[in-house]
Amino acid sequence: MSVDLSIVVAVYNEDPRNLVKLLERLWTVVEPLNMTYEVIFVNDGSNSTTSKALLQIAREVASVKLVVLSRNFGQQAAISAGIDYASGQAVINMDSDLQDPPELITDMVKYWKLGYEVVYATRSQRQDRLSKRLSAFLFYRLLTLLSSVKIPWDTGDFRLIDRKVVNALSQMKEKTRFLRGQIPWLGFKQIGIPIDRGARELGESTYTLPKLLRLATDGILAFSLAPLFIIPFIGGAVLIGSLIALMVFVYKGIQIASVEILISAIGIFAGIQLLCIGLASIYLSKVLDEVRGRPTYVVSDFIAYEKDNDSTEDASLQKHFAPSHKSGTQFR
Numbered sequence: 001m002s003v004d005l006s007i008v009v010a011v012y013n014e015d016p017r018n019l020v021k022l023l024e025r026l027w028t029v030v031e032p033l034n035m036t037y038e039v040i041f042v043n044d045g046s047n048s049t050t051s052k053a054l055l056q057i058a059r060e061v062a063s064v065k066l067v068v069l070s071r072n073f074g075q076q077a078a079i080s081a082g083i084d085y086a087s088g089q090a091v092i093n094m095d096s097d098l099q100d101p102p103e104l105i106t107d108m109v110k111y112w113k114l115g116y117e118v119v120y121a122t123r124s125q126r127q128d129r130l131s132k133r134l135s136a137f138l139f140y141r142l143l144t145l146l147s148s149v150k151i152p153w154d155t156g157d158f159r160l161i162d163r164k165v166v167n168a169l170s171q172m173k174e175k176t177r178f179l180r181g182q183i184p185w186l187g188f189k190q191i192g193i194p195i196d197r198g199a200r201e202l203g204e205s206t207y208t209l210p211k212l213l214r215l216a217t218d219g220i221l222a223f224s225l226a227p228l229f230i231i232p233f234i235g236g237a238v239l240i241g242s243l244i245a246l247m248v249f250v251y252k253g254i255q256i257a258s259v260e261i262l263i264s265a266i267g268i269f270a271g272i273q274l275l276c277i278g279l280a281s282i283y284l285s286k287v288l289d290e291v292r293g294r295p296t297y298v299v300s301d302f303i304a305y306e307k308d309n310d311s312t313e314d315a316s317l318q319k320h321f322a323p324s325h326k327s328g329t330q331f332r
Contacts, residue, residue: 003036003037005090005091006037006090006091007026007038007092008082008093009082009093009096010082010095011043011046011054015050025098026039041064042067051068065304066302067082068302068303069081069297069299070298070300075157076179077297079179080179091160092158092159092160093157095156095158105160116189116190117190118189118190118191119159120183121155121158121193121195122152123156149181155180157179157180159183168186168188172186175296230279234272
């Protein structure tokens with residue numbers, strides 16, 4: 001059954017207390033909008049503690065649906081799964097760690113009603129570690145420099161997309177997903193909203209440095225062929241430099257007899273060749289992934305408890321969130 005608003009939250013080993021806090025804040029934001037809605041949690045191969053918490057929430061809260069992936073497929077695949085299962089006329093994706101404020105949803109919906117089909121959050125300030133802030137700053141500038149698509153700076157995956165965008169996104173069949181580039185590539189009427197990204201209050205981030213590097217690599221490979229075009233320029237520069245050096249040596253009658261110099265020169269040329277071959281191999285590996293045609297994700301279970309009417313659903317939500325009520329979901 002279609003609803004007005006779907007909120008997709010990909011979860012991997014999240015602290016259960018964050019999940020409850022997220023639902024509480026979503027409740028206070030979405031209810032005044034007078035829109036039908038659903039919250040779709042995607043369990044991206046989380047540990048038993050998080051998995052049990054998600055299952056309990058899905059059983060107790062009528063507006064919550066749960067997509068369980070068969071293993072950890074990564075954030076972009078999990079978000080894609082949630083979007084595929086969403087039935088809303090507008091779909092909002094957000095993280096589960098509460099660093100992106102749910103209260104921004106009110107403004108997102110306002111711009112959507114004004115006719116914008118993509119409304120994304122732009123991080124004007126972020127309270128992350130210096131290394132993470134610096135790496136994010138450099139990544140977005142490098143991606144903009146190399147990419148053929150204008151990708152907004154300092155944007156994560158906190159955005160609203162219209163049903164038209166969802167349908168268009170489903171036509172993009174690549175297996176390696178980079179939604180921060182795919183959605184701008186689609187076009188449509190887009191607008192950014194600046195936010196101050198807060199620090200994580202509970203738990204530890206599961207986005208490790210290798211995962212960030214993998215995401216950055218996927219983004220560059222998916223939306224830029226510039227590194228491949230660099231190869232012939234490197235080859236041309238090396239060739240021209242070698243010819244010039246050879247002419248200088250011949251003109252001056254310089255004898256290159258030193259074994260050390262020859263070994264060094266061979267090493268330099270071999271290194272350049274391996275670098276170029278390696279760069280082409282990275283692109284070839286991505287082509288191989290696409291040719292295999294394996295699914296982006298595999299769903300092992302989908303849990304959705306339907307209620308007969310809205311009043312029943314409201315009662316269930318109130319029971320779950322009412323501060324004075326001691327029953328319902330509690331995590332310690």
